[in-house]
Amino acid sequence: MAVLSKIRQKSVLLIAVVGIALLAFVVGDLVRGGGIGKGSRNVGSINGVEINTQEFMQKVAQAEQGGQAMGAQANNMVWNNEVNSVLLGTEFEKIGLRIGKDQLVNVIKQNPNFANNPQFQNQLGKFDINKFNEFIVTMKKGGAEQWNAWLDYEKQLEKFAIEQMYFSMIRAGMNTTTAEAKNSYYVENSKVTFDYVSVAYSTINDDQVKVTDAEIESYLKKNEKKYKSEPTRDIEYVYVSSVPSEKDKNEVKENISELLQSSIVYNETTKKNDTVSGFKNTNNLKEFVNLNSDVKYDSLFYSKSDLPLEYQEELFNLQPGEVFGPYLFNDHYCLTRLVDRKAGEKVKAAHILIPFAGAASATPGVTRTKEEAKAKADDLLKQAMANPAQFGMLAAQNSEDPGSKNNGGEYDNIAKGQMVKPFDDFIFNNASGKLGVVETDFGFHIIKVMEKKDAIRLATIARKVETSEATADEIYTNATKFEQEAATKDFEALAKEMNLPIQPSTTVRPFDEQLPLVGKQRNIVIWAFNKETKPGDIKKFDNADGHVIVKLKSANQTGLLSISEARSTVEPILMNEKKAALIRPKMEGKTLAEVSAKTGATVTTAADVSRQNPLIINVGPEPKVVGNAFSLKPEATSALIDGAKGVYIIQTKAISQAPELPNYNTYKSKTNSVIRSSAQSKVMEALKNNAKIKDHRIDVM
Numbered sequence: 001m002a003v004l005s006k007i008r009q010k011s012v013l014l015i016a017v018v019g020i021a022l023l024a025f026v027v028g029d030l031v032r033g034g035g036i037g038k039g040s041r042n043v044g045s046i047n048g049v050e051i052n053t054q055e056f057m058q059k060v061a062q063a064e065q066g067g068q069a070m071g072a073q074a075n076n077m078v079w080n081n082e083v084n085s086v087l088l089g090t091e092f093e094k095i096g097l098r099i100g101k102d103q104l105v106n107v108i109k110q111n112p113n114f115a116n117n118p119q120f121q122n123q124l125g126k127f128d129i130n131k132f133n134e135f136i137v138t139m140k141k142g143g144a145e146q147w148n149a150w151l152d153y154e155k156q157l158e159k160f161a162i163e164q165m166y167f168s169m170i171r172a173g174m175n176t177t178t179a180e181a182k183n184s185y186y187v188e189n190s191k192v193t194f195d196y197v198s199v200a201y202s203t204i205n206d207d208q209v210k211v212t213d214a215e216i217e218s219y220l221k222k223n224e225k226k227y228k229s230e231p232t233r234d235i236e237y238v239y240v241s242s243v244p245s246e247k248d249k250n251e252v253k254e255n256i257s258e259l260l261q262s263s264i265v266y267n268e269t270t271k272k273n274d275t276v277s278g279f280k281n282t283n284n285l286k287e288f289v290n291l292n293s294d295v296k297y298d299s300l301f302y303s304k305s306d307l308p309l310e311y312q313e314e315l316f317n318l319q320p321g322e323v324f325g326p327y328l329f330n331d332h333y334c335l336t337r338l339v340d341r342k343a344g345e346k347v348k349a350a351h352i353l354i355p356f357a358g359a360a361s362a363t364p365g366v367t368r369t370k371e372e373a374k375a376k377a378d379d380l381l382k383q384a385m386a387n388p389a390q391f392g393m394l395a396a397q398n399s400e401d402p403g404s405k406n407n408g409g410e411y412d413n414i415a416k417g418q419m420v421k422p423f424d425d426f427i428f429n430n431a432s433g434k435l436g437v438v439e440t441d442f443g444f445h446i447i448k449v450m451e452k453k454d455a456i457r458l459a460t461i462a463r464k465v466e467t468s469e470a471t472a473d474e475i476y477t478n479a480t481k482f483e484q485e486a487a488t489k490d491f492e493a494l495a496k497e498m499n500l501p502i503q504p505s506t507t508v509r510p511f512d513e514q515l516p517l518v519g520k521q522r523n524i525v526i527w528a529f530n531k532e533t534k535p536g537d538i539k540k541f542d543n544a545d546g547h548v549i550v551k552l553k554s555a556n557q558t559g560l561l562s563i564s565e566a567r568s569t570v571e572p573i574l575m576n577e578k579k580a581a582l583i584r585p586k587m588e589g590k591t592l593a594e595v596s597a598k599t600g601a602t603v604t605t606a607a608d609v610s611r612q613n614p615l616i617i618n619v620g621p622e623p624k625v626v627g628n629a630f631s632l633k634p635e636a637t638s639a640l641i642d643g644a645k646g647v648y649i650i651q652t653k654a655i656s657q658a659p660e661l662p663n664y665n666t667y668k669s670k671t672n673s674v675i676r677s678s679a680q681s682k683v684m685e686a687l688k689n690n691a692k693i694k695d696h697r698i699d700v701m
Contacts, residue, residue, distance in 0.1 A: 345455035355443030
């Protein structure tokens, strides 16, 4: 079975190797393509402060090494950090914001890395400044590298503390007036009841109100603040996958099948032909497997549940010496022979762990003595023996083993030697259903032996099914043919003609990595944003898994969303505007009754609706309609209103103003909480909107 597990592992290893190769390719492209090689000194600037390319890339590498983010995510994270740091640093300088040593110590006290570390705590578990000072002395004596690392960390703490002070001061200056709180109260609690007649937009077919690209573009320009975007590219591509052909599979299957039978081999020593036993009859399985398999021999025993689900029955029910196969598993053709079978070789067991102070598993909060832990374990054993079916519930309520308590205390397929010896001895030396208490270095275990399982040892020969050179050449030829013909033919039509999977118009941003259908393809994004790449250009990209042929459809440098990207959001808005223009002439009349008679729509009542929750039953949210209802006097009729779901005419029946309160402190507090919670993001948004930020990362990536 380990052979089958290793097949899985090899697949993961291949992905990792390919990933490393792609990374090397991207780094190479960085140097060859240029930005850095062309002498660029910065990846951008914020209000004239340049961000050095080399220092920026070092920070990106550090973020990746620290596991904070990878690739484009790391790049964007570091860029945003640099922007925030410069903008906030400027603000700190303007107001003269500094932090003293005492304030820094207070920050360190509140930092969990120090506050919760026993190294810095006194006997009462509180932060001890003297112990912290001793730590600083030790760091200083540790050498220049260690000391400088601490100073860098201290600077980060200082920066964090100043930022917190800055935003705390801003939040402290944000308050809600009584008038604002009162308005918030009335918006939430005042109600309006009104009658309405509505003709829904859905009564007009979409094909009657087509929206053009020009109309979407015009709308984006009129609402540019709402639809801002970094530069984008629209691409389309086909994928020619490099997979083994049926002929490749059959050749591997035939080759591995030949190993079942004996063969004649010339012996150089005796100068005679020897008969070599096949896989069915060989007496030296280990040598035979290692000589003929892509995955080496394994001697472990495995239970039925360990085996591949699709071949579980066939493999587990083999008789000693019997062979199953060839069969296809994870891109390998396999032959498997049963070597041995043992009863009770694997165990399913459950336990409840009760540690005591000083036990290997005890957390700092465990204070019970060994005697107390034993008494609790004995009591739990009595409860379990009285009602064995409740063992899982007892484990969930009492066990202090985080690895199993939420699973009823269960561990499955335990092999000999996998657990500590006392635990191991109990579960392997007792029959299924046995309950008992065992002491180990981790504490006391109340154990239930749940199942003893037979296990088998298998010998498996596995041969990888790989794309042959002939198949690879054929696939490459098809990809090249598509690339060449796509230059003069319709891209999508050609893909259908050649039966190739196509990913239609896809919008990518400068630091995207993942693409639909083909996964991580950073080099394609780099090509799409290259200054030399023009709309209409086509390029083939080769990788270990196949070939991607890409066409650049359009380049968007407007600072707004591309038309293709904005269409899903903007098109419904424009369609509703056009539908409203068709519906309005049908809604003739000065009263609801007249409009109802003209359109056939019924007069409906919306009762007790608030501005806070402008929901019309069976329709949905209609804030514009409800707002109009509040603005009308009772019995007054509105003009036509273009709502979210249709065109309305309404007549207000009654407005129920919420009663005045003695004070509005509750609403002041609630509103304060809301506006202060968003203060930090709003401040950063305002600083960025007013800053001159030049992002040259595209040019130096």
